[in-house]
Amino acid sequence: MPLRIFEPRYKQLVDDCMLGDGQFGVCLADQGNTVDGWEAPHMVGTVAKITKCTDASPDGMQLQLETIGRNPFCITRMIPPSIARPPDYDPHSIQGHHAVSRINEEAGSGKMYLQAEVEMLQEIDGSVSLIQWENLVELWKRKIIAGAPQPVEPHALDHVLEQYYLLTETPTTDYVYSLAALGASSPQELQPILESKTLEELVQNVEVLLE
Template identity: 25%
Template sequence: MATLPMFPLGSVLIPGMPLTLRIFEPRYRALFADVMAGDAEFGVVLIERGTEVGGGDQRFSRGTVAHVRGYRELESSIMVVATGGRRIDIERWLDDDPYPRAEVREIAPLTWSDDLVDVHRRAERCVRRLLATASEYVDVPWSVDEQLSDDPIMSAWQLAGIAPIQTLDRYALLGSTSLPELLERLQGFCAEADELIRLTAGPLEIDDD
């Protein structure tokens, strides 16, 4: 197990996806200073109850390691750009003083095999179709023509990151134990979201960034 500084958020960080943070609380300024004095990595975990500001939140037990790619110091905050990497399970939360920390264990990475080509393509078509449908009702942060990684495992995760699905569905995908499971569940969540749009014939509420 390793001990990581942790940043609880109201969204799920998927491997391979970008993360932009505005850091202004003293505890997270201290976290960021220690992160940049080390390996530029910290953990991100979804908040179960509570808010991102002020502490006292309850957190889910699975997250993602974020690697800092760049930052800018402003007058009253720090803008940070990071990328999601390895998945982690939280084994034990430590004292939040001076900032949230946890003992974590890495989750085994997913593996690829050539017999997954068809299910990967179906998942991609499903995600892009849902993006097109959702964009008719709400502003979505990702384009229907969004470019994906040439690496099939990374592109599968990116599909999970850009799909306009609910936050808890995305969190469920983060716990996938195999690539077929990730791709099949992703298609299921996309189908449910698409059905919701068509049943309501109105805006789809997307509670992610």
């Protein structure tokens, strides 16, 4: 899962992760809800581990991360960030970065990113049948073809699956999650899939996503 990091609070998070075990929690934003002015997260997320971190801009203001997903979790208690979102928050300029850093220093140099106590969730048990997998792949292909601005050859879609290591006759739930990510139009569409508790619920939610 690639991530582009440019906000000062998340750059602080990455710095802390690189000094530790490289793991952090990822939650989609719960639009409409806030914590001290910052977007609040959904209560269910997943642990991600940084596998690669590089500068994505000459000025060092942006980082490019490569991550892999780990175990799902549920937030049990949120720990607010050290500062509230400034009214004139500007994460895209050097001046904006300096302003946020100055505000945080004046507040005691705490953690600018949201933290939480979490409960790890049990991973989904069960085996994905080849019939279930082939049906999901077929739904994904139909969705891509229907939404493409120009004709798409079937072998081109097989090449995409090959690039993402999704050509298999022994599918697992990890394959199902990855296919869903390829078929999602926005990250928010993946939240019901992340919250699935059983294999049957997972497959059904992915079918809804791809139809």
